[in-house]
Amino acid sequence: MLKGIDPILSPELLATLRAMGHGDEIAIVDGNYPGVEHARRLIRLDGVPLIPALNAVLSVMPIDDFVEDAIFRSTFRQERDTLEPVHHDIIACCAGHEPARTVVPLVGADFYNRVRAAHTLVQTGEPRLYANVILRKGVIYP
Numbered sequence: 001m002l003k004g005i006d007p008i009l010s011p012e013l014l015a016t017l018r019a020m021g022h023g024d025e026i027a028i029v030d031g032n033y034p035g036v037e038h039a040r041r042l043i044r045l046d047g048v049p050l051i052p053a054l055n056a057v058l059s060v061m062p063i064d065d066f067v068e069d070a071i072f073r074s075t076f077r078q079e080r081d082t083l084e085p086v087h088h089d090i091i092a093c094c095a096g097h098e099p100a101r102t103v104v105p106l107v108g109a110d111f112y113n114r115v116r117a118a119h120t121l122v123q124t125g126e127p128r129l130y131a132n133v134i135l136r137k138g139v140i141y142p
Contacts, residue, residue, distance in 0.1 A: 006056035030131035039121035050126035062138035070136035
């Protein structure tokens, strides 16, 4: 255990977040997501819901401010603008850490392709569908 570090951040996840560089992306996905098929690196957080995992990651990882869009979410089917309850939760969690950033919806294949290219995929135990988010790592300024 460490002081001030959310215990959801396992040793493996902390090491991965630390090893990621500026511009690398991490996907945090629900329990139904095809993680084994899409991950370059897979970290499992079985039993952990999406929002606590997202909150834990955002508590230590800076979001990229060199690009316009750095936080992405999956969509309800092909409906870019439909917001499921989990999407409201994702948006609220991200706004709590990064109030100036918008959570950008990515439809279907656009989301899947971005996950496949991500540095790491974190598979949670979240039971809600479409509970998937991608974060692009930023920098810590001196």
